[in-house]
Amino acid sequence: MLSLNTPKPFSTPFLSHPAQVQPPPLRHNFIPRRHQPISAAITPSRPNPSQSKLNLYQPFRPPVSPLPPKFRNLNTDGQLEILTNRLGLWFEFAPLISTLIREGFTSTLLEEITGISAIEQNRIVVAAQVHDSLIQSNLDPDILSFFENGGAELLYEIRLLSQRERAESAKFVVQNKLDGEGAQELARSIKDFPRRRGDKGWECFDYNIPSECLSFTYYRQAHEYSGPSEERNAALKKALDLAVTEKARKLIEDDLEGKSKTEKETQIEEAVKVPVVRMKTGEIAEATSVIVLPVCKSEEKDKEVKEAPWECGTKGEFGIVEAEKEWKRWVVLPGWLPLVGLKRGGVAITFPDARALPWKANRWYKEEAIIVVVDRARKEVETDNGFYLVVRDGNGGAGVGGLKVERGSALKELGIEESLGTVLLVIRPPREDDDDQLDDEEWE
Template sequence: MTENNNPLSVEEKENIMTSLLHKEGCWVDWGKACQRLQQGGINSQEIFEGTGLQTSQQNLVIVGAQVYDSLVKGEAQEDLLSYYQGPRSDVLYELRILNHQERLSAAILAKEKQLDVDGAKEIAKAIKHFSHLSQPPTGFTLHPGDAVAYQHWKNARQKKTLADKARLIAEGLKFAHSETARKQIEHLLTEAATSTSTQNAPLLPIYRFESDEQLPYILPVAGTLPLTSSDLENIPIFEKIEPYGILKINKEIDIVSIPSWQVILKAKHPVVIFCQSEDLPKQTTTKSEQLLVVIDLDVKEWNISNYCLVEENGKLKLNWFQSNPDCQILGQLLLILRPKKILDEDNLTQPWQMDD
């Protein structure tokens, strides 16, 4: 709600509303009228309904009128004031971030260069930044034109290509006021034109693992069924050295790498056994293929929700039991992995090709 610091009479309110409705005077008058209504307790929505001026337009002309008043107080020339009485509230609005003295000099510069709202925003930011420097940079003066030229000069120095440098240098020369500032910018142009193009070193091919599953997990291989319980003896537990999972293998043993799925990471003593699909206790396919089976040898307790590795008639088998079996449980089944399906493995090493 708008604070009622200076209440209006009904007659005064209607007169101002009517004036705004008919767009009497110039935009400066509209801004002062909107501000008077708001100070009188009239909110922006009511002003919009009575005059057709949207809230954003009200804010634009109010702030623009305040900047205009600062030009008047700064004893701006009549031709400058007349220039901004035209439809240029948006240009003065961009100068709101400057102090009164900077507003006047920026307004003069914007008029000289016939800048639109984007140009006004650019010079206002450049002048504001320049004012924060402890002293003017070498070759540049306190003139607002030099302030804008310095910003273009600074940006041009950071560009790599001659085309980008040349574009910013041209903008800097457009605004440069002093001869010394012009020489600074021209010197930068000379440097850019005469410097030999050097080949930058290529980017380093740096990658980062984004998830645990992208990390390979190395597992020891006990062998391929048929096996016996003695084949499970002396299966090592690998200890990884972080952060890259380096393994020290002290004995000859076959190993295999699979993704670091969560079920594998939780296992305390995982080992791989290879078998055929018909060796499974429950047939899932009619096709015979070799499967990779991961067993956790640390889990030797029965669980109705899991398959177990047991030894029957001297041979290792996977089985499921409705109750705690009489035979010894040698480990728990963690997962069964089928081989990848790739129609043409050579395609993996060739660049992608797409039909036109």
């Protein structure tokens, strides 16, 4: 017969039955404390005396209306009537155009209603902003009053200048009674002046004087003519009339009196100084003038150089480039100073590296190709320090044929009196870093 023994309950806290759970005895010294109520109140921090004085509440203030006080209470029909009948001065009703466009009107619709063309609308609005900047610059009221009637066209042309330049230009426009075309030419000469650093005579003109900037423009245009001519003298006389500083006037007077270097002497001097320039990305797009040249390979010796087009220029209202004959490869370069006046005979020679140059270039000749710009109209070896393009026979130090650049003194020692052309410029391709510029001892 089987008998079952009922197991005794275990004294363990893990059993789920509440009657069988026995709390363990307290074995540490625990002194119960009297329970105290917990307060949820937050004690505020001490206020900062400087902050207690600030009034953070700012009432809403609507933006100041750009309209003159006499036009602010007009409804849409009233504003359109002002524009249609030109009631008031042009810079007073100009803000009405901006206000109506913000309300949903288009320039075309305003043109149909008011008769003011979209171009004229833009001119008036921009000129009014220029007028406001002249008021802020504390310009003489007599000067400002000159632009009250028909001054929008004049002020629009000086829109791209700084506030100081606008004030000075406005004075010059009034004193010389310039028209819109004259104001445009003045503004362009001021904007172009800093970019012409390094041009002949640039340091003799004062950038802070608008008339000097315009004078330098005429002076630079005069030197674009290849030799003495009526056009050259006329440009120099204009430059002299506008020059103010003594340095600028003396420079121009010397050119007019023939005291400056002759054209041939200048060309020889420039031939000695062959600049090595690094092109910048996007430089052609920002250039105010460009030059287009046929391109020849140095490996082809003198065959391509002789066959390349001699004349290439822009013609017509659209500036279409035309050459005397077809050619496969062309290059567009900014109108740098060494290239000014290169009207006929210019050619660009591509070299795989700079070993074709007669000076030290051991730090960069293996890194990149170069372009050498040559004037084929100046073939005579005139000076020892000049650089000229010649044919390399393949027996030289480099051991290869093709074209190379040689110094005048070396050619004279060999009895060579005529070259393929005079070197004007050496061009290096664009690069992100400009830390590899030539030292003086490398390019002499």
